[in-house]
Amino acid sequence: MRFHTRKWVKPEDLNPNGTLFGGKLLAWIDEEAALYSIIQLENQRIVTKHMSEINFMSSAKQGDIIEIGIDVVHFGRTSIVLKSEVRNKMTQEKIITVDNITMVNLDSFGRxxxxxxxxxxxxxxxxxxx
Structure with missing residues (x-):
């Protein structure tokens, strides 16, 4: 797994429980998957088609530094399938895993x-x- 991006968990990223809001984390993963796909496929027209089961394993709190890892599962004809892992940078504890994220390459007409x-x-x- 190659870890490309680090995020600092700030107060605006927290849920009412005082831990990192899952929706914020998923948005960061989706953005990272899109950026990775754009670079790999050399096309800015990339969309997320599917995310498999999401496994929350632990939480992050304010002040934690997390890192987002992406790896290729396989290349399809029009898609790239990725997997992701997010971990606490300091403790190396896994926070979330996503086994399959399907990103689709589009032409100028959105197909x-x-x-x-x-x-x-x-x-x-x-x-x-x-």
Missing amino acids: PSAHGKTKIEYVKDRILKP
């Missing part, structure tokens, strides 16, 4: 479009290509 990708590519390797 699913083949992306032609079959493996993870890193931007540094694209830049070095002749």
Whole structure:
């Protein structure tokens, strides 16, 4: 699992129980999945089609630093399927896992479009290509 983004849990991110609001965390995961997909598929027209079961394992509180990890499960013809894990940066305790997040590549008309990708590519390797 590669952890790309860190978030600092602030007062505006909390629920009435004083812990990180699940909806806020899911929004952060969705954004991270979209950004990862945009970079991998080299297209800004990406939408979330599906999120599998979400497993909340622990909570985060104000002041915690969390990190969001994303990995590719597989590349489809028009989609990329990802998995995500969020953990507390300091304790390494898992906060949430999502096994499947399906992101779909769209054309300029908003229709699913083949992306032609079959493996993870890193931007540094694209830049070095002749």
